Amino acid sequence: MAQTYAVVRDTSKNFFIAVKNTKGFFFHTDNNGNGVIYQNGTAIKNGPGESALPGGGLAANTDPAIGAANEFQEETGVELRNFDGKLMPKEWHVTGKNEYYGVYYQFSSAVFNDISNRAIANLRTGADAAVAIANGKIKTYKDIFKAYPNCPADNELATGSVWNLDRDWSRIQALNNSQSTNWFYEILKNLKNNI
Numbered sequence: 001m002a003q004t005y006a007v008v009r010d011t012s013k014n015f016f017i018a019v020k021n022t023k024g025f026f027f028h029t030d031n032n033g034n035g036v037i038y039q040n041g042t043a044i045k046n047g048p049g050e051s052a053l054p055g056g057g058l059a060a061n062t063d064p065a066i067g068a069a070n071e072f073q074e075e076t077g078v079e080l081r082n083f084d085g086k087l088m089p090k091e092w093h094v095t096g097k098n099e100y101y102g103v104y105y106q107f108s109s110a111v112f113n114d115i116s117n118r119a120i121a122n123l124r125t126g127a128d129a130a131v132a133i134a135n136g137k138i139k140t141y142k143d144i145f146k147a148y149p150n151c152p153a154d155n156e157l158a159t160g161s162v163w164n165l166d167r168d169w170s171r172i173q174a175l176n177n178s179q180s181t182n183w184f185y186e187i188l189k190n191l192k193n194n195i
Helices: 063-078 109-134 141-147 169-177 182-193
Strands: 002-007 014-020 025-028 034-044 056-057 086-094 098-107 156-166
Touching: 002 063, 002 109, 014 063, 014 109, 014 182, 025 109, 025 141, 034 109, 056 063, 056 109, 063 098, 063 109, 063 156, 063 169, 086 169, 086 182, 098 182, 109 141, 141 156, 169 182
Parallel strands: 002 098
Antiparallel strands: 002 014, 002 056, 014 156, 025 034, 086 098
16 A cells, blocks of 8 residues: 655645654544544554654545545644645655655645644643543543544654754755655755745
8 A cells, every 4th residue: 555645844845744652642534523432552663762753645536635534634633724835846656576656745834834833732631631642540541532622543653843844954864874765854954945
C-alpha cells in the first residue's frame, strides 16, 4: 500500500512537522466515531519517538491529496479543507517497493500559523487524553471526545512544531539518517528544490 504525507507550509518556507509517540493510547477504527483505547498503550511500530510528517496509508482509488488531508485531520485534529490554500506544487510521487507521495499544501502565513497552532494545541489535548486513559478515567473511545473535544482521532503524534526549509536544513538532512524518516527528507528536499 502506498503512503501519503501532508506537508503543510506557508510562502516563507515554514512547515509543520511532528514527533511520533512511542506508545499510542487511542485510534479510530472507522469514519463513524468508533475506535479503540489501550489503557497501557500500544507500541508505535514505525519511527517511534522520531520526527514525522502527518500521513499514512493511502486507500485504494483515493487521490493522494485527499488521503494526506484525511491523515492530517486524523493525526492532528485539524481539517485542512476548512482553510483557504492551494496545492503548490501539488505532489511528489516515488514508486517502487516503498511507494509514497508528498503532498504540498500552501497557505498564507496567517492561515499557516492558525493551522499549526491548532495542531500543536490538539496534540497537547491528545496527550492529556492519553493520560486520562492510562489513569482509567476514560473507559471508551467515544468518551475521549466528550472530555477532550479537540482531540485528534488517533494518538500517533506526540508533539508538533514549525520548521523552516532554510533555517532548519541540517535537521532536515538528519532525517536521511534513519530508514523511518528518510522519505520525509526526500519529500522536503523535493519541496526545497521546487519552490
